[in-house]
Amino acid sequence: MSGSLPAVPPAWAAPALASMLDRVAVTRAAVGDRFPLFADPYDGTWTTSGRGSWTGGFWAGLLWLRARRTGTPADREAARLCTARLAGWTGADTATRGLIFWYGTLHAADGDGGLRERAALACRDSFDAELGLVPWGAAFGGPRLLARVDAVPGLVPLLATVDAAAARSHLRRHLDLCLGRPPRHWAWRHDPARGWTAVKDPPPGWSRGPAWLLLAVAEAVRHVGFGELADVTTESMAGDLVPLADAARPDGPRDSSAAAVTATALLLLGHRSRAVAVLEELVRSHLSVDGRLLDGCYDLASATAVRHELIWGDFFLAYALALLTGLVAPA
Template identity: 75%
Template sequence: MSALADDPTAKPSWAPSALASILDRVAVTHSAVGDRFPLFADPESGTWTTTGRGSWTGGFWAGLLWLRARYTGDPADREAARACTARLAGWAEADTATRGLIFWYGTALAEDDLGLRERAARACLTSFDPALGLVPWGAAFGGPRLLARADGVPGLVPLLATVDTAAAASHLHRHLDLCLAQRPRHWSWQHAPRTGWTADGEPPPGWSRGPAWLLLAMAEAVRHLGAAELAGAADELTPDDLVPLADTAHPDGPRDTSAAAITAAALLDLGRRGRAGAILEELVRSHLTDDGRLVDGCYDLTSGTAVRHELVWGDFFLAYALAVITGLVEAV
């Protein structure tokens, strides 16, 4: 059992060195990728696949750079984080609900968000569809625009809450109503004028990050909307395994450390520090390399993309959770 279960203020002995190793890895990654954004890294070589604009994960790289800047206090690290945040600006008016992930986690730890958080929040509010009760998934990455997806909720709840709490609450509850109303659960729903909402099979029902993303969004609603009633749903969305399967339909398949890290961060926010600590300790003990790489993350099992890799959002949520329990930052 994690030390956090016995003492909520405890700083586990393994946490500071684990955080230091991840943030050291951030410095190595920054030197390697320059102005590009890391996406996933080979588990053996540590070489990153990168993207020029950041895609939906760009905010996590900015967040990692801000965590390193907080840790070191070095002006050069602050400037690197600030420059990365500035490179997110092109996403502010993009047609995607993942602007929540990009701009909340890219700016919530920032010493200077360059005005991007409010700009992005107001642009997302403009995208809010009152008839549907949410900000649609959007067409920025191709495919149908009128989708409701579990990964379009976290980050967007607190981001919208900065400008319109009613819209933030509506966005959350419409997704919860769709994703949690039936079994098997579906993490993506498509809307058509004549037929309304229809479950979509991609991502599949057994997807590890579906419940993790929704749990994180509920934790954000408890913090930023005062929705204390949602805290009771945490157990329902917390997997039995400390590190869940990437897809429960494939019991012999890979696990997904990134889903575990997201879950731990959400549970910390909900005050479930014992379970969060147990997850974090398992990630550090069994999946964090000596040079600070959280491996065994699964980007996309369906396509076979990066199924046992280091993922930038896995690194971020593990580092963020460790930063919270060691007192480097407060929960955002």
């Protein structure tokens, strides 16, 4: 697999990326030192978090992408300050530290002050050798000994910077659980007496389940040489370009954020044609003229932000477009 993407991007890619990174400046002015989570699809007003929750790294990542495009000291400083505000999460008991610190530092042009390394070491210290993974953790409440598919992307390459064996084990355990006998389940609870038991939430038809897993595999291929691709790659090459938020609810909303995650993974894996088809559909049908990726579904079960702009949807669409246009190279 080549380390770079083909040089000639589609004509729509650069203008779409420019509109999204212009939107980043508007968002930064609106949220100040807070972290955007999701925005109203009509007026673009953000719901925010003081500490960033599990999505804080995506906001930092967007700021770094804008800084890379503009090259201005002001944009670099805004990205640096935002990334520094993530430091409090290094010791948090959550496997979402992969999402926070890998994507929050991925495009840091001026370095991250050692934040990624500290986070990687802390995650390695949380690795449970008996279970073969870093547990989901208790930082957001609920049972600690969970394996969840959204604990895999970001954490695999982050762990690989300090312990490749732990990174491989973390991915392998989640692949074994999530790709087992149908129907698939995206979260599993461990009990010392009974072992692993499937958890019903998120449901088997969850749009981001296969998207997160495909991204984790793409990152593992690049960083730890993991080659078990067939199931998740084949699934991503068929079906709708923008999936339903829950495949079991055909009358429900779609999830543009899952499509953006999938497109990024496909580009990293070298499946350019399918990735471009997904990205073109997102840009044509779901990206507003002012750079907002609409129609993302935060949580269908609780009816939270089901047709909204989501910060991770924005990040992964911008990241994919940056890969496609050559603004950034594959990590």
